[in-house]
Amino acid sequence: MNSDAIQEQAAPLRLTDPYEALSALEAAVPGMAALRRAEPARFNWAAAEACLGTALPADFKLLAELYPPLSLGDYMVVHTPPVGAEHEWAKAVLEEEEDTADLLDVDDLSGVLSAYPAPGGLLVWGSSFEGDTFLWTTHGISPQEWKVTVATHNSDWWHYTAGAIQFTADLISGALEPWGLPPVRPEVVAIRD
Template identity: 65%
Template sequence: MNGDETGVQAPVVRWGDPYEALAAVEGAVPGLLALRGGAAGRVDWAVVERGLGTALPGDFKLLAESYPPLLFGDYLSFWTPRPGAEEAWVKATVEEREDVADLLDIEELSGVLAVYPDPGSLLVWGGSNQGDTFMWTTTGTGPEEWKVAVGSHNGDWWHYDAGAVQFTADLISGALQPWGLPPVRPEVVAVGGGTGGKA
């Protein structure tokens, strides 16, 4: 895909159950289970969702409740809120909107894609150490229908018709074509004790 178009990939099966998506990423990354339980308490989702103005997908919330913020394959950071730092995470996520808007302008996609809170727009959930951005496309009747949008640092923009956790599992396992992205090793580390925002 190049910067003036976006493509779509779909999994063979889209995991509708957050536990199935979590099991898929745990199966794709053997060392992940050793970090389970490191989330240090429950996230106050009411604070998070009120601050963002939307509910969030169940797979994302389950991952945040089960694990600390994670870095997969020394590449993909999954930005999840930490208990007690929910407002800081919301602030960091809102600040990401400006970066996404800038990317859309650079790639001349601002007429095709929009930044949350516009209807059907992009909301960031992760990124890479190479400048790739991972977002939800907030379309459908609710967050369980959101799909992943990828904005790679080299100008490739595309969608994956699954949630963020399944996307991560499928990217690492090779179940999807990583258009414009590098291979991601099946390794994981927990990152910092900050807000759970950008690593």
């Protein structure tokens, strides 16, 4: 398969400000604001990013700081770290490299895409309860430029030119075509804290 075989959707307007992306998610999931932490959690992002060997996108970090880990629409989870376990979380994210490489091999995409830490490689940030995987394509000068890559459980692969939080908001609100993904209800549950 070549890179032309992987379709790409462009966000109608890419939200580069993390607060705007989070506001879009809160608008798409009205019950979410009730789960917001009274005070932002303090994460040791430096430890997580040192372990990963890269900075993380600001929208992802903002979601983690303001909300506990969430299950959205009884469908998907954004893999934010537990407070105080940032280094362990980062190690677990890096261990998913082998799973990502296996997905690429099974779908005959290892010549087109690669797993992180390869330059521009795919780094997991979320998953669904149906076996779909949500990744960042770590290409760009800064993590704010990373786009989302979707690997559905049916072996459909595609890119969305937005960050993880905007992608999640656009998926739930219906602002994007959910190629190979089911509709996601605008419901949210805190899964742990």
